[in-house]
């Protein structure tokens with residue numbers, strides 16, 4: 051019995067097997083216990099001898115079990131340590147860190163420049179009422195100027211805003227009758243334009259609006275000059291060309307002298323030396339009146355700047371679609387400084 055028990059003990063590989071072994075030999079119903087129980091049947095002179103022998107075997111088995119248990123524990127500890135081993139010399143993972151999108155960076159730069167001139171930053175809804183996008187800006191339903199901005203309609207009265215100018219009307223309605231009002235409104239706009247190198251059906255504008263007593267066209271020119279120099283360099287010039295918007299009078303299109311121009315073949319300005327970046331003008335009396343202001347008391351200017359065009363000009367990018375293709379080779383160029 052002892053030999054068999056010791057042999058089987060050797061084969062126990064873990065604490066479960068060891069416990070099963072203990073029950074098999076030393077437990078209440080175990081084989082050695084059965085021997086001790088059977089001693090009642092033995093004769094008087096056999097009993098002490100067999101009893102001693104059985105006790106010795108029990109002690110030997112207990113002892114063997116304890117040392118097997120220690121060995122198994124030690125083995126388990128060794129295995130655990132092995133599996134938890136950490137090689138601190140293995141090279142680490144390289145984490146790829148993203149960066150700000152070039153358009154986000156340009157918007158932040160624009161905001162900085164206008165904050166510096168005392169403008170506040172406001173935001174407005176991209177899904178807009180026809181009323182604010184057109185009507186309140188002096189563009190009634192049958193007005194031919196609606197064709198200038200081909201529109202995505204959601205219902206007859208709700209549309210995707212085609213410019214950030216509705217925020218002129220929304221803001222003035224709220225601020226009336228107090229002055230001064232000095233805000234810029236960055237935001238995405240949508241038009242049913244054919245996509246090409248300089249047009250996108252969805253792009254970003256920054257609206258500017260200043261209303262106060264005695265605001266003049268020269269204030270507009272001064273503010274835009276500060277902007278152009280802050281954005282493109284101190285030696286930039288701006289040029290105002292007469293234009294037409296129903297919500298400004300007079301209206302102008304504003305060009306910046308090409309900062310990258312290298313003559314007739316310049317791929318940014320096509321050799322003209324100037325690039326259009328925004329539309330602007332003096333806020334039309336109709337718009338002021340509609341919001342509740344008296345146009346004889348206050349005046350203002352407004353402008354709408356194309357952010358992609360500004361970024362293209364600043365970084366010499368020749369196709370607006372680069373901003374939306376998510377080509378990492380393109381985007382990584384703008385990562386420095388995060």
Ligand code: FA5
Nearest residue numbers: 213215243249250253327328329330352353354356359
């Ligand atoms: C307007 O949207 C007027 N709301 C601007 C304005 C505001 C005038 C306040 C007067 C007072 P326009 O449609 O020209 O104007 O667009 C303004 C600028 O947005 C353009 O100068 C150009 O930089 C940019 N832009 C226009 N259409 C697109 C287009 N499809 N893709 C990318 N940029 C565009």
